[in-house]
Amino acid sequence: MADDRLLVIGLDLDPNIVHLVAQLRAMGIRPGIANLRELVTAGSWSFLPEENKATLVTPRQVIDMTGLESVFWRPIDLTPHISEYAMRCRWISLTAGLSNWLFDRSRVPLVVNPMGSHKHNRSKPLHAGFLQALGMNIPSCITSADPAELSEFIAGGPAVVKSVTSTGTSVRQIHQSDLIGRSRRDGSLHLQRRVMGLDIRAFVIDEAVVSVGILSSDVDYHMRSLAYADIHRVDLPDALKRQLVGAAKLQNLPFTGWDLKLDSEGVYWCLECNPMPSFVAFDHRTRGRVTAELIHLLSAPVRLPRLSNSQPGRPKSPVLGE
């Protein structure tokens, strides 16, 4: 693939981006690279949808975003960590412009993962309901600020607690004693029935499934580095693989990371679908299988005809007087 047809967008601080680019280069593919941090601090950009032109400019390069055939992007929002108002605005402006550009498949046929796809796992109660509606076997859960309702749920069996957005906190087991003194004012908690068993991380890349089992003594294996866990390749039942691939397609996500559990009775439970999964640590344990599948997806000849603006896929902006 010519370099100007594949673009990787992300942060130079993100080991996943660094790893993917290194693997691409090792295979002789030299993608364009847009470092969001460099763009925000020292670059500029322009998105002109009506003229079908978009460029990203850094002190080192000019990236023409027209003619791209595939994009891998991993936009990590740094605005909560940026104190300067103007810089936050630049960050938001850049990501909004990129989002808009990448939303339209008539401009870029393959975006991993595209705008407009489902990314609701930052609302745990919404996500859990969605997975259940898909027919996934999920543990019961409740999201509430009512101490009585939370207490009733804990009384029903072992439970773990997560933040509603699942950011910034680890999953841990919760007990009745943790609710002492708690009131509605303290906000909502997301409780989930605890499932004991083997943790499984399954990556779904288009129609390929790469899965590993994670033996960890922690309630949440994310709590500590994966160096503390035993990780081995595992193979999932074909029916489950088909279910995961179908669910990923339904969410319009070519690349997903699924957190599963296999309990002692051989039942698979679905905990979560990550729409922007970190993969580098697992890639090292799968001999590069995840990245290999990703590169295959990104560099494959474009399978879809380019869509014209008149085809379905995006509400067309009405323009009058033309």
Place this chain on the structure above:
Amino acid sequence: MDGSDSPQMTLEGILDFPILDIGDLSDASRTYSFPPRSRGATTRREGWPPSAVDDERPGDELRAPKLTERAGQRDGQSVPDPPDAAVIISSDTDPFLEAVANSCHRMGMCTELLEHAEAGRYFSVRTTATGTTVTPYRAIYVNSRDHVLSATGTSLTPESREEDALLWAVLSWSNAPVVNRPGLSDQGPWHRQSTFMLRDRIGCSRPGVDSEENVVVSREHAWAIKAAATTAGGATAVAVGPSAAESSPAQCSVRLVRDLGLDLCIVSWAEGAGRRVPVALNAYPTAATLGPTSSAVAESVARILHGG
């Protein structure tokens, strides 16, 4: 008639002008030819979540699993009764919200006005093997200004993110009527980033352009109003006269709002380089932005909340 003819008019004054009532939209096909929705995930829908891929790609061979009906409507359950209470969520008080509440009261509904943070602690969501339920059962109307936080570069606090996350689930899974039910994609809850992201979505972002005409689209009706320059304390709406009755922006606005799956939205239009384009969407109207249509829109919102 052009809004600039009467720049000094007060809100009371402009009420004398005929409002362009585009008409009853309940039988939309009679008047408008709406295109099929291309993105089912953002529609106000029965049987949500959608039963098909957002935008199916040619060549997709594997069919996504068919979703069951929404929680609460399974196992032969009928559509829930109209709620006897509504929750209006807003961090600001506004005469328009009072009008909505009053309209609800006239329909026999109780109303509660909750701040955003309160709403994030008010509801509970449970998911079991049989489905997802939201309690308490309330019709919900979010008219929050919190979305401007992101548009102005201000970050939400961790607490507000948590509240938003719960509210997003509540608005999505509740079986009660919800005005502007949110989607499942990056746009997230409409009550945050709505205008900002909606503009991106339809590709009509024209920051800094003053609108010349606003079209208010509700589920039932649409009204076109001339927009005077927005001033700090003034009313901004002037009704257009009958000469604009065939206004194309009005018809395009209805189609646009329907396509986005919204129940209530203001579409702002402006002219530049000989073309008229939508420059902004506002899903959180106030009495000032609605101008002379405020009472009628409030009635329309109340009817939606009542299950209409």
